[in-house]
Amino acid sequence: MPPPPRPVLTRRAFLARSAASLLATPWIIPASVRGANGTTSPNDRITVGLIGLGAMGSGHLRILAGGKDTELAAVCDADSSRREQGARQVEEICAARRGKGGVRGCTAIRDYRDLLARPDIDAVLIATPDHWHALMAIHAAQAGKHIYCEKPVSLTIREGREMVENVRRYARVFQTGTQYRSIPAIRKVCNFVRAGGLGQVKSVFTSWMKLNVPGIGESYIPLDPALPAQPAPEGLDWDLWVGPASWRPYNAAYHRNPIPGVVPWTFCNAFGAAAITNYHSHAADVIQYAIGMETSGPVEIIHPSSGQFPTLTCRYANGVLLHHVDHWGQVKDLYKAVPANARLDGLFGGLFVGERGWITSMSGAGPVEGGPEGILVEAGLKTREVNIGANNHHANWFECIRTVGKPSAHEEIGHRSASLGHLVAMSFLLNRSLRWNPAKEAFIGDDEANRLLSRARREPWQG
Numbered sequence: 001m002p003p004p005p006r007p008v009l010t011r012r013a014f015l016a017r018s019a020a021s022l023l024a025t026p027w028i029i030p031a032s033v034r035g036a037n038g039t040t041s042p043n044d045r046i047t048v049g050l051i052g053l054g055a056m057g058s059g060h061l062r063i064l065a066g067g068k069d070t071e072l073a074a075v076c077d078a079d080s081s082r083r084e085q086g087a088r089q090v091e092e093i094c095a096a097r098r099g100k101g102g103v104r105g106c107t108a109i110r111d112y113r114d115l116l117a118r119p120d121i122d123a124v125l126i127a128t129p130d131h132w133h134a135l136m137a138i139h140a141a142q143a144g145k146h147i148y149c150e151k152p153v154s155l156t157i158r159e160g161r162e163m164v165e166n167v168r169r170y171a172r173v174f175q176t177g178t179q180y181r182s183i184p185a186i187r188k189v190c191n192f193v194r195a196g197g198l199g200q201v202k203s204v205f206t207s208w209m210k211l212n213v214p215g216i217g218e219s220y221i222p223l224d225p226a227l228p229a230q231p232a233p234e235g236l237d238w239d240l241w242v243g244p245a246s247w248r249p250y251n252a253a254y255h256r257n258p259i260p261g262v263v264p265w266t267f268c269n270a271f272g273a274a275a276i277t278n279y280h281s282h283a284a285d286v287i288q289y290a291i292g293m294e295t296s297g298p299v300e301i302i303h304p305s306s307g308q309f310p311t312l313t314c315r316y317a318n319g320v321l322l323h324h325v326d327h328w329g330q331v332k333d334l335y336k337a338v339p340a341n342a343r344l345d346g347l348f349g350g351l352f353v354g355e356r357g358w359i360t361s362m363s364g365a366g367p368v369e370g371g372p373e374g375i376l377v378e379a380g381l382k383t384r385e386v387n388i389g390a391n392n393h394h395a396n397w398f399e400c401i402r403t404v405g406k407p408s409a410h411e412e413i414g415h416r417s418a419s420l421g422h423l424v425a426m427s428f429l430l431n432r433s434l435r436w437n438p439a440k441e442a443f444i445g446d447d448e449a450n451r452l453l454s455r456a457r458r459e460p461w462q463g
Helices: 013-026 055-064 078-097 112-116 130-142 157-169 185-192 238-244 275-290 330-335 393-403 411-430 449-451
Strands: 046-051 070-076 107-109 123-126 146-149 173-175 199-209 211-213 217-219 301-303 314-317 321-325 350-355 359-360 435-437
Touching: 046 055, 046 112, 046 393, 055 070, 055 078, 055 123, 070 078, 070 112, 078 107, 107 112, 123 130, 130 146, 130 157, 146 393, 157 411, 173 393, 173 411, 185 275, 185 350, 185 359, 199 275, 238 330, 275 411, 301 411, 314 411, 321 330, 411 435, 411 449
Parallel strands: 046 070, 046 123, 070 107, 123 146, 146 173, 199 321
Antiparallel strands: 199 350, 211 217, 301 314, 301 435, 314 321, 350 359
């Protein structure tokens, strides 16, 4: 049974407190604090709060702490050991880079609403499990914070749209954590395809592999295994960790990483989105950008049971077919789309096949490939090597905060990238093809599928 409800800061109280804090902030700032008259101040940096200190959050911490653009003032996690370790790590990094005199201190916070209520924080980076992404982003926008949110930005299409509307209503700068499009070699490939370098793109291929669901086995989509209740670790506020998701008793499979760098909870449909979380949101972002559909989506999701294609396929209004394959060998064996000797490997992108040839945008397993001879030369790549760490994704967000610009993976792009994965997952779940209206974001003549576009939030997290 879930624990009894505890007193919480309601949305109304949270917003009232945030507004009061902002009104209390002085409007006249001395020139020396602004860095005028030749002086330099930490206040020139963007003050950021980091929410979530698991596998992804730890990586973001190292980028934010002590950087020239940011001051990481607070870290937040429902696990006391993670947040306290995170605060210590921030101060150590800052001291090493700036000297002890340049360290302002980093606060460890349990409840993200307390972080959002701080008037000194300009922006937040959300690196929590998936079920928190949209709601935290909505609350951050309402609190006047700029937002960097890990992918996928939602667990349902409707909550993704709600997030987009709030970011726009409160005029916040939003960046989705799909950094692969910001790797120079990948961006060059995308722009080459987008500009017609392959001629008309006919087909794109990307990975959608099964994952292992504890107690159930392999599945294309996240499921709801009945895991036994275990005592929550000391210092972990499990009720807060579950938050708006439907209640599950604590089990270490949700929370503790068996493999370093791999998030553990994606197998459970209450908390994560399986392939969408693990790699597909990255691929969707890169692919839809390259084919000019980054703020739209497919019009049809064709299940293999239809007999039209051997694997699940999305058809776009511009005629492009996006085939999801279990492994790259199917591109050669089932579709005969590239030469048998073509080297295909990696994740986080796709293989584009057009009238003039083919080219890859995968990462993590070698250089960009393409053919016939000359395509890679025409693409104008300075290097075919894909250096995952060499991207300007965070820097793009910082710059857009300063200039009130639009980041490279803004809220609509993040929403549409997640939505593509949700559409594929719904087709797998229903075991049939679907027709989709990307403008209205609704299935055509399909009440059963339309009921899957949203889900209820657990008390007291409805809004």
